[in-house]
Amino acid sequence: MSEGAAGRLQAVLDAIPYVRFLGMGAELAGDEMTAILPFKPSLVGNPMVPALHGGAVGAFMEMTALAQLSIVEPARRQPKTIDVTIEYLRPAREVTTYARADVRKLGRRIANVHVEAWQEARASPVAFLRGHFLLSLPLQAD
């Protein structure tokens, strides 16, 4: 991956208001993207545990999937989410959350993406997301 890919990824993220609302960022190492959600108090969903709101964790993983698709298919408009299944393994604590997306299948119209989110240790994931995304038609090649 070139510097251009990192720039395109950042441009995609910068253009999405909700990404700024979450405070989400991403780093690209080769073709591996790690999405980053720094902790901030407004993400808390249960002050008693305390834990991040499950919806925010799910939303972060869905945006991770969309960001990953923008890397593998840059010449398309933003895909539309068809469905997501989110599995919660443990509460997300008041620390930084990370996520990586794995595009399991990239068809002409449909992508299948798996996302894993973790905090201190990748071996102890906080949540998984599996989703299908409807791809727009490719922009005219050449």
Next chain:
Amino acid sequence: MFDLKAATALAERMMRTPQVVALGFEFLGLEPSVAKVKAPYRADLVGDPATGVIAGGVVTTLLDHTCGLAIKAADSAYAASATLDLRIDYMRPAQPRRDILARAHCYKLTHTIAFLRAVAYEVDPDDPVATAQGVFVLSGAPPAGGSA
């Protein structure tokens, strides 16, 4: 057991959690085993700048949170609930500049698990933006006189 007053008090407390306040969600009320919440349209919550449509993640949080309230409306005695899994199907994009409503129904409650269905829509629940199926794990009844 549905105790509207107790359940509403718990639901209103859950509406004060920081992420829900940040998103500007509004509590619309409870019925037995049912909760309703509104997500007002806001430009800073847009997920696709090309269309102005609210981010799917906002709908995810709306449906998840409304399910949590519906559990209180099914039985206000449980101290807490946590999402085990949530499946969301997106029928169509939400309409730009329109508020989104959510209605969640807790259709089965065991000692440890709650099963829910929810729908997100602008006007008509029969014309949904998204539907959800959720399973939540419940914690025990709150201590007498204690907080939930």
